[in-house]
């Protein structure tokens with residue numbers, strides 16, 4: 030049986046839960062981190078010495094680091110939509126996973142979501158928020174351009190490439206922030222919103238995080 034540790038308000042945990050349901054996996058979800066705590070227990074640190082969520086256990090395999098978990102689940106349990114058989118096809122998936130981790134998520138989740146939403150108003154660094162918003166404009170336009178070519182990031186069907194960037198969209202569109210015109214991203218967002226697993230795990234109200242700097 031697969032076990033997934035991590036609080037459902039964590040965007041990284043949301044990626045894993047979303048994928049697990051897309052793959053129709055049976056799993057036990059154990060909330061951990063934030064107010065659920067438990068990340069500094071010896072049992073948890075034995076699984077992930079970094080004391081961070083998400084973590085999964087699948088049989089004898091324990092995996093931490095979100096995108097490694099996504100790749101593991103796709104390799105171990107994926108169908109043709111989530112597994113690639115040629116290096117070129119795999120690289121198309123990998124580049125969007127890595128681009129999300131190294132470009133989009135720092136700009137949106139760290140710069141805007143933390144800087145603007147989670148940081149109390151009297152501690153805002155307005156110039157840093159402006160810079161992050163400008164970077165988000167460029168990056169979401171980049172996504173928009175790609176999504177003008179194919180309905181999903183790696184082709185005609187939802188794949189692993191869509192999970193990290195797609196997880197940003199609910200918060201990106203819910204926040205009261207300026208956004209550029211993004212017709213292809215909005216159409217993609219509608220396609221994602223039609224999926225029950227996305228509704229359940231990503232479209233989750235996040236008001237509990239407002240003005241909250243502590244995990």
Ligand SMILES: N[C@@H](CCC(=O)N[C@@H](CS)C(=O)NCC(=O)O)C(=O)O
Pocket residue numbers: 036039040041042061062063068080081082083093094095096244
């Ligand atoms: N690079 C790690 C980052 C993990 C991480 O920082 N997770 C956050 C939640 S998104 C965490 O564990 N925070 C502590 C907590 O929630 O208590 C990954 O992608 O898995």
